[in-house]
Amino acid sequence: MENQESKINRRKFLEKSATGTLAAAVFTASSPAIAFSSFSKNKKRVALVGTGSRGSGMWGRQIVEDYSDVAEMVGLYDINKKRAEYAKTYMKTDANIFPDFEKMIKETRPDYVIVATVDSHHWEYAVRAMEMGCDVISEKPVATDEKQCQAIWDAHKKTGKKVIVGFNARHNPRRIEMKELLMADKIGKIISVDFLEYLNVYHGASYFRRWHAYKKNSGTLLVHKSTHHFDQINWWLEADPVEVTAYGQLGHYGKNSDFRGEKCRTCPHKDSCSFYWDITQYEHYMKLYVNCEDVDGYFRDACVFRKDIDIYDAMSVIVKYNNGVQLTYSLNAFLPFEGPAVAFNGTEGRLEKTFEPGEWEKDYSEYRLTMNFEQPQTFKVKRRTGGHGGADIGIKNMIFRGIGDDPYKLHADLRAGIMSAITGIAAYRSIETGKPVKIADLINLT
Ligand SMILES: NC(=O)c1ccc[n+]([C@@H]2O[C@H](COP(=O)([O-])OP(=O)(O)OC[C@H]3O[C@@H](n4cnc5c(N)ncnc54)[C@H](O)[C@@H]3O)[C@@H](O)[C@H]2O)c1
Incomplete structure (x- = not known):
């Protein structure tokens, strides 16, 4: 108060x-919003699920580089193993990549599980992490439908574990x-x-x-x-x-265009479309997404006019x-x-x-x-x-x-x-x- x-x-x-x-x-510019009470003496053990842009950057590399006095990255998991491998290099961490989430939690015993996957999967990792005894840092949104919201709330009440939501x-x-x-x-x-x-x-x-x-x-x-x-x-x-x-x-x-392609890289309309975006100009994105397309078929530069949007x-x-x-x-x-x-x-x-x-x-x-x-x-x-x-x-x-x-x-x-x-x-x-x-x-x- x-x-x-x-x-x-x-x-x-x-x-x-x-x-x-x-x-x-x-x-x-320098006035702190919060008066920090004290610095943690013990490092928090942190496992990361979802090693995409946000996971490997804000929660990955930046924690490794700027918070190593208080936090230690202990495990990485992503459904796209190739992306996790690049993310590990990008993050400059020794943390192991695990073939499945539960194995990671069992073997690394993290204090916090950071969830930075595609939104609709946050809840399943949050629930499982709490059930396995961990606190959770969930990227926003914490869930994408009402059933997910209820499941995550019920797991929190049952386990007493906490979920911090990434409302940066x-x-x-x-x-x-x-x-x-x-x-x-x-x-x-x-x-x-x-x-x-x-x-x-x-x-x-x-x-x-x-x-x-x-x-x-x-x-x-x-x-x-x-x-x-x-x-x-x-x-x-x-x-x-x-x-x-x-x-x-x-x-x-979406459907509101009389032309479209699959993705910008291969689009026949690239010279005339004002939404053409050249991912090949971004080395980090090429490594994080394009080089990993063979694993999951995800195009980071998909057409904004796809009919099924x-x-x-x-x-x-x-x-x-x-x-x-x-x-x-x-x-x-x-x-x-x-x-x-x-x-x-x-x-x-x-x-x-x-x-x-x-x-x-x-x-x-x-x-x-x-x-x-x-x-x-x-x-x-x-x-x-x-x-x-x-x-x-x-x-x-x-x-x-x-x-x-x-x-x-x-x-x-x-x-x-x-x-x-x-x-x-x-x-x-x-x-x-x-x-x-x-x-x-x-x-x-x-
Ligand atoms: N707070 C913010 O300002 C902010 C900014 C950007 C992104 N985000 C959030 O961060 C999260 C990640 O976004 P992003 O931009 O990094 O996306 P991204 O596509 O770069 O990364 C998502 C990662 O999740 C992985 N993934 C997808 N389904 C999975 C599953 N079932 N199990 C494990 N891994 C899975 C993908 O392979 C990918 O590596 C999103 O929830 C997004 O809302 C928050």
Whole structure:
């Protein structure tokens, strides 16, 4: 719980920041989000399942390089052994590659199992890891349908083991700043939230090239991608979703083209297609994916216009929360520019972070606070560097170096993981059925 002193300091900050002058001095590039209580004396034994891009990078090489004082990689497993072999070299680890998951757990006895596979398989490894006595660090989303959510929750309750969910986005300084501003209670009682996520024709299109393009793998972008956003809303509001209504369509990628190929490398339309992407330019991707295609037939540069793509690229969602707040959320994945626009509408004013094209090049973010009957005030907050805007380092520090007091409640447990995933699951169930979906009809978290 926040203490009175920090509340007063936040009030002072906001009063001064309304003049637009002090905020940058308060949130500096180096100010830590968390006061680390202590460094672990014993190294955590870590086994990794899923040695793709995220597994071998953020959870693999970076742990080996930057956290070797507190963590030791003890085992690697991937369904594609060739990929695991390249990942081992890339990660510069001595950890053995195992032919199956359970053998790895039995022989290496890890403290943590990191799960970074394709989304729809997270739950099975999380459940098995807990049953075998390990704690779990699961990449988001923790699960892609309601049955998976229930299975992972039940295993957690039965075994008492914990699941930390990889909500690195909470650790993005801009998200923390928003949390701090909300904790300062400046805009009165929050009645509604607007959250618009824009993905551009590079980043947005990339989901349609990859395994994410199929609902059976990703639970659609409403789960794979929006799990970050729904988690942020739940965390910012400290509330649970109750009911979800959604619409979705595939209006740009997939079937919506009069030409297509199998993959960019061999495509007859490569000279004319604006979505042509040349994977051969990326040595790491060639080794991680192309050289391993003979094992599983997975093309990392598959055509964004494949006819069987079954996820949506335009999604609109309304969520009702247990504190009465209404969320209006949308995600569009085919836009000329990228970035979120978030606004909190309160009884005394509106706090908003609106994306401006070109903003990524600046070393600060701008927020706008408009109190009722007053002029808008803008203020600037300095950026941090590092993967995902400093967020990747933030979450690893929290897990491996201790969470300290965690004043911003950055720690995301299994409940948080499920509450965000289930919001997206409820959204695609609503699209499927054309009806509002109650969260309580999907999951029982007792
Ligand atoms: N938090 C973030 O910001 C962030 C960013 C990127 C990816 N991710 C998450 O990380 C995970 C991996 O994504 P990626 O981009 O590395 O994808 P990827 O395709 O590079 O890697 C996925 C790996 O999982 C393996 N795999 C698939 N099915 C498996 C199974 N049944 N058992 C074992 N291994 C299996 C694949 O062979 C592959 O090596 C996803 O869940 C994704 O949502 C999170």
